[in-house]
Amino acid sequence: MKDIKNYLTSGKNTSNIQSRRGKSFGYQVLGFGSGGGAPVTPYIIATGGTITDSGDYRIHTFTGDGTFNVTNAGLPGPAGSTTVDYLVLAGGGGGGSDNAGGGGAGGYRESPGTASGSYSVSPLGASPAVALPVAVQGYPVSVGGGGTGGGLPSAPGGQGGNSVFNGITSTGGGGGCGDANNQSQNPGPGLPGGSAGGGAWGNNAPVRVGGSGNTPPVNPPQGNDGGPASGGTSPPGGGGGGATGGGSSSGPGGGGATSSINASPVTRGGGGGADGGSKAGGSGGGGPGRPSPRGSNAGANGTDGLGGGGGGPGPGGNTLGGAGGSGVVIIRYKFQN
Numbered sequence: 001m002k003d004i005k006n007y008l009t010s011g012k013n014t015s016n017i018q019s020r021r022g023k024s025f026g027y028q029v030l031g032f033g034s035g036g037g038a039p040v041t042p043y044i045i046a047t048g049g050t051i052t053d054s055g056d057y058r059i060h061t062f063t064g065d066g067t068f069n070v071t072n073a074g075l076p077g078p079a080g081s082t083t084v085d086y087l088v089l090a091g092g093g094g095g096g097s098d099n100a101g102g103g104g105a106g107g108y109r110e111s112p113g114t115a116s117g118s119y120s121v122s123p124l125g126a127s128p129a130v131a132l133p134v135a136v137q138g139y140p141v142s143v144g145g146g147g148t149g150g151g152l153p154s155a156p157g158g159q160g161g162n163s164v165f166n167g168i169t170s171t172g173g174g175g176g177c178g179d180a181n182n183q184s185q186n187p188g189p190g191l192p193g194g195s196a197g198g199g200a201w202g203n204n205a206p207v208r209v210g211g212s213g214n215t216p217p218v219n220p221p222q223g224n225d226g227g228p229a230s231g232g233t234s235p236p237g238g239g240g241g242g243a244t245g246g247g248s249s250s251g252p253g254g255g256g257a258t259s260s261i262n263a264s265p266v267t268r269g270g271g272g273g274a275d276g277g278s279k280a281g282g283s284g285g286g287g288p289g290r291p292s293p294r295g296s297n298a299g300a301n302g303t304d305g306l307g308g309g310g311g312g313p314g315p316g317g318n319t320l321g322g323a324g325g326s327g328v329v330i331i332r333y334k335f336q337n
Contacts, residue, residue: 042080045072054263091144092324093173094157095299095310101176102240102272103309107194107222122257146324154179195223198238240309243269256284272309287311
């Protein structure tokens with residue numbers, strides 16, 4: 001945990017607050033040090049997660065459950081801060097097993113960067129998404145885990161876990177459909193979710209379509225549909241949906257979204273690839289599918305921390321789906337000037 005006393009009295013990223021007492025803020029006018037409950041600095045002070053700084057901005061990264069604990073709420077205006085930007089990414093869905101579809105990426109929700117500018121947001125950070133005001137209190141943070149890969153025989157992939165912060169909920173990715181020949185376990189499309197799982201193929205059954213992404217619906221959308229399985233003698237299943245693109249009927253997963261909220265561009269939320277020829281996972285952590293030859297060609301896992309969907313495996317009675325990748329919650333705000 002950061003030492004708040006040191007934060008206020010030492011270091012380039014911290015001492016400026018004390019050194020500016022005689023400049024623009026007028027501590028006596030604002031009541032600083034008067035015992036009246038006024039902020040000790042015009043900027044937000046908080047703890048929780050892994051803390052890094054980028055210039056005048058502070059970043060809290062949660063890769064597991066925790067608490068964003070605000071101990072100072074700051075002041076509005078250009079000489080302070082009272083709101084935070086966020087990226088809330090859920091866990092990806094698992095790929096189905098045997099002739100299966102890829103898992104959908106975890107739901108992806110991001111603010112537009114209005115609270116802590118100077119970084120590039122993803123297309124999903126556009127209006128009407130808004131920065132969040134914070135008060136002096138603790139805000140629970142939940143980070144969704146990845147869904148399990150489809151087990152035997154021919155099971156669909158598991159749903160990814162939801163990620164939640166301050167009223168923003170991103171829904172876990174939908175699991176990929178398992179072998180369409182297994183009518184009892186796979187009667188319909190890939191599973192719905194933030195982004196949805198892809199459909200599956202079977203040589204004795206109609207192909208399955210992809211599931212519905214952005215479920216439940218939010219605006220901007222948190223994800224996309226899974227792809228349907230292709231037709232043909234031995235087609236791939238459908239790729240899982242991604243944050244910025246749907247899964248493909250030819251097997252690749254949908255693409256993720258790129259944001260620099262944590263100071264460097266990172267792509268997250270890629271859908272899992274399907275079986276049949278090592279179909280690529282979507283950019284942003286989607287696990288690739290595995291080749292067609294029968295055997296133990298399991299789908300690859302989605303990447304943890306990127307919310308990627310798990311890959312679908314090649315056909316055969318012992319081919320398992322890849323697990324989805326876990327999500328992440330990132331919070332950013334101005335902490336000095």
